[in-house]
Amino acid sequence: MDGDCNLFILMESERAKIPNIVRNDYIPIFIVKYLNERLSADDSSGGDVSLKSKLRKNGFGLFGTDETMWTDDTFLEDNIDFEGIFLLSNENLNYVGRTLRFAKEAYECFSLDRKHFGRYFTDEFEYPCLEMLYLMDVMYNLLPVVGYMMWMKQPSQIKYFKQQFLSFVFSPTAFCFGNRERSTRILEHFLQCIILNHYCNPDNKPELQKAKLLSGEILQEMVLRLIQEETYRANPDNYQIVLAMLEDVDIPNSVRTRYFSDNLNTILCTGKKPFLSAEEILRYQEQFAEPKKTIELEALCRMMTRIIRSAASSVNVMQIISDILKTTDFNWEMLMYLITIWIKEKESNATTLLKDRIKSLIRDGLLERNENDITSGFILARHCSLVASMVFSRYEKWFTNMFESQIYSPANDINTFTFLTDVLTKWLPNEPSCFLHVHATFWPFIPKGCRETWNVYISLAKVRISEYKEVEEAMEFEPNLNNPVQYEADMAIKAFEKNGRIPQNILKMWIIRRQYYLKELLPVILRKSSGVPLTDSKLRFIELLRREGKIPDEMYSKYKTTN
Secondary structure (H helix, E strand, C coil), rough: CCCCCHHHHHHHHHHHHCCCHHHHHHHHHHHHHHHHHHHHHHCCCCHHHHHHHHHHHHHCCHHHHHHHHHHHHCCCCCCCCCCCCCCCCHHHHHHHHHHHHHHHHHHHHHCCHHHHHHHHHHHHHHCCCCHHHHHHHHHHHCCCCCHHHHHHCCHHHHHHHHHHHHHHHHHCCCCCCHHHHHHHHHHHHHHHHHHHHHHCCCCHHHHHHHHHHHHHHHHHHHHHHHCCCHHHHHHHHHHHHHHHHHHCCCCHHHHHHHHHHHHHHHHHHHCCCCCCCCHHHHHHHHHCCCCCHHHHHHHHHHHHHHHHCCCCCCCHHHHHHHHHHHCCCCHHHHHHEEEHHHHCCCCHHHHHHHHHHHHHHHHHHHHHHCCHHHHHHHHHHHHHHHHHCCCCCCHHHHHHHHHHCCCCCCCCHHHHHHHHHHHEEEEEEECCCCHHHHHHHHHCCCCCHHHHHHHHHHHHHHHHHHHHHCCCCCCCCCCCCCHHHHHHHHHHHHHHHCCCCCCCHHHHHHHHCCHHHHHHHHHHHHHCCCCCCCCHHHHHHHHHHHHCCCCCCCHHHHHHHHH
C-alpha cells in the first residue's frame, strides 16, 4: 500500500504481540487505539483539554468574546462545557488526518467492510468531536454521520452528541473569524445529514428508527432555541449565519418544504402555557396588530421571515394555519405574528387565501353551529383588517360584504342569524369598542322575524360602548384601553399638574424598576402623537425629569430632535 509506511510497520509490530489475530480484524482495533492514545491526553472527546483549561481559567477573551456574556444566563451556562472542543487543535488535526488517511488506504487496499469499522469506532471511541466525525465522513469516507447516529448504543453517548451539536450551532465562539470557514463547512454537512435522516429515513429497522428520533429531537430543539431571546442576544452575527445556513442547506425542495412546515408548526405551539384563549385574544386584538418590540419578538420574526421566503409557499402556509386552527392547544399570539409577517412578505397571495379561509370558517361554523370556527374566522378577519387594511379591507367593509347581502350572507335564515347574534352577544364583555361601533353602525341582513333579536344585541352593544366612553373620560387618556403604560404615563402627568413635583411612584420606579422606566414608560412620556402638540404640563414635566437626571442624554436629544 502507498500510505504511511511507519504506521503500517507500527501496526504490524503491535499485531505481532497478539496471538491468533489476522490483519483484517486488527486494522480497526489499531486505528481506534492509535487515535485514543493521542487524544486521550487531550480529553477523550478529541478536543483540546489545554484549550478548555484556558477557557475556564481565563474566560473567553481568547476568542474575542466578552466574558460577561457568560454570567447570569442559563442558556449559555448549559453549553459552556462544550466550548473549545468542537474542533481539533491544529496539532491534533494533522495527527488525526494522517491516521484517517492511513485507515482509508488500508481499507481500500485490503477491501475491508467499512460498516464493521464504523460500528467498532462508534462503540470504542465514545465521545468524538464534531470535526473528527466530519473528516471521517466527508474527507475519508470511513464513517457517515448518519451511520454514527444509528450505531450509538449508550444513552450517555447519544445525549453527548446531541448536546455537543446544539452547543456548536449556538456557540458564540465556534464561528469566530479564525475558525469560521471550518465551522461553517462542518455545520452545513451536519445539518444536511440530520435533516435528510429525519425526512428520508425509511424507518423500517430499530437502528433507523433511533436515528430518525434523534434527528427529530435535534431539529425541534434548534427551532425552539432560534426563537429565544437569549440565542439572538448571545451573538447576533452567529445567529444570522445559522439562519442563512438553514435557508441554503443542500436538500431537495420537497424535503425543504416539509422541514420548514414542521418548523412553523413547532413555533405555533411554542410559548408560555396556558396559552391565551380565543376570548382573551378578542379582548387584546388591537395589541397584536402593533406588538411591543422585544429582542425575542425580533428573533421570532426573523425566523418566520426566513421560512416564508425560503421554502414555504403561500398555499403551504395557509394549510399550516388551517391545520393548527383545528387543534385546541396552540399559541394564538404566534399565529398573529405569523399572519402579519406572511401578509408583509406575500401580500396579494396571502390576503386572497386568508379571505377565502375566513369565509369558509364562518360559513362552516354557522352551518355546523361551531362557535370555535366562527370565533377563529372573526379573529383572523379583525387582525387582517388591523395590519393590512389597504390590501385586505377595513373591518367595517369586510363585515358588510360578509353579512349585508340577503343572497350571500351565511346567516340569512332565522336559526342561523339567531345563533350568530348569540355568539356576538357572548363576546360583549371582551369586545373592543372599535368593533362594537362597526356592528352598531353597519347592520347585516336581518331575516324576517329577527329584528327584535338584533335590536337587543345593538342595545347591549351601545351600553358597552358608553361604558368604554365613561372610562376614557374619567381617566382622561387617549382611547387606547389596552395600553396600561400609556395610562401610567398620563396619570403621572396628571399628578404633576397638582403640585409641580415628580410623583412618588415615578421616583420609586427609577430606583426599583429602572429597566421598565427607561424602556417602557419614559419612551411613552417623550412620545409626541402625530398632529397633536405637547401640552404645557407635559412639556414642564419632561423638563423637570431632565433637570433631576431622570432622562438619559441620548433619549433627551432624540426627543428634542423629534419634537
